[in-house]
Amino acid sequence: MRILIVEDELKMASYLRKGLTEASYTVDIADNGRDGLFLALHENFDLVVLDVMLPELNGFEVLRRLRVQKQTPVLLLTARDTIDDKVAGLELGADDYLSKPFAYAEFLARIRSLLRRAPRGTRDVLTIADLEVDLIRRRVRRGETRIDLTAQEFALLQLLAERQGEVLTRTFITSQIWDMNFDSDTNVVDVAVKRVRAKIDNSFDKKLLHTVRGMGYVLEDRS
Numbered sequence: 546m547r548i549l550i551v552e553d554e555l556k557m558a559s560y561l562r563k564g565l566t567e568a569s570y571t572v573d574i575a576d577n578g579r580d581g582l583f584l585a586l587h588e589n590f591d592l593v594v595l596d597v598m599l600p601e602l603n604g605f606e607v608l609r610r611l612r613v614q615k616q617t618p619v620l621l622l623t624a625r626d627t628i629d630d631k632v633a634g635l636e637l638g639a640d641d642y643l644s645k646p647f648a649y650a651e652f653l654a655r656i657r658s659l660l661r662r663a664p665r666g667t668r669d670v671l672t673i674a675d676l677e678v679d680l681i682r683r684r685v686r687r688g689e690t691r692i693d694l695t696a697q698e699f700a701l702l703q704l705l706a707e708r709q710g711e712v713l714t715r716t717f718i719t720s721q722i723w724d725m726n727f728d729s730d731t732n733v734v735d736v737a738v739k740r741v742r743a744k745i746d747n748s749f750d751k752k753l754l755h756t757v758r759g760m761g762y763v764l765e766d767r768s
């Protein structure tokens with residue numbers, strides 16, 4: 546997932562970039578409205594974080610011109626928590642709005658919520674509760690904890706994550722992950738699931754990878 550931050554306060558921009566990078570997002574920064582608009586129009590971002598108070602072009606003007614051509618989700622940031630600013634931003638097509646100062650946790654929650662609204666099939670990061678499966682970088686996290694998986698474990702987790710909430714039979718998993726000619730001893734699925742579960746679930750309170758007796762496995766948030 547690629548995010549553009551348009552913010553002239555460099556300290557704020559680099560703070561946000563650091564956090565988002567740690568959360569596995571790819572981040573670009575523009576420090577004025579004109580450059581921000583150019584990048585947002587000419588490159589493909591999944592989300593734009595747009596400050597209102599900007600040199601060259603202010604955030605409202607950037608948003609107005611962006612919306613003529615593109616519907617990239619926009620999270621507006623402003624120093625002022627006034628109803629007028631909020632209404633103006635939303636009328637111009639902002640998807641969400643956050644007033645400075647804000648807590649980083651809230652910022653990240655808003656980002657995730659906006660990205661979840663993106664249409665299925667265009668997503669590079671699959672999320673189940675606090676589990677994140679980054680299909681581009683092939684990285685997995687639970688909350689702030691990075692989880693290392695082998696290529697085969699990753700393939701299994703990706704399959705389960707893409708069909709989260711769906712019970713997958715051992716036979717189906719075998720056919721998707723292993724060679725069709727593989728001697729289909731379904732025990733091999735159980736062993737692989739056990740290894741993935743040990744990494745993504747065992748040290749966390751909330752369990753995500755469930756066994757459905759007599760049927761197979763399902764990855765879902767049951768809370």
Ligand code: CA
Nearest residue numbers: 553596598599
């Ligand atoms: Ca600013």
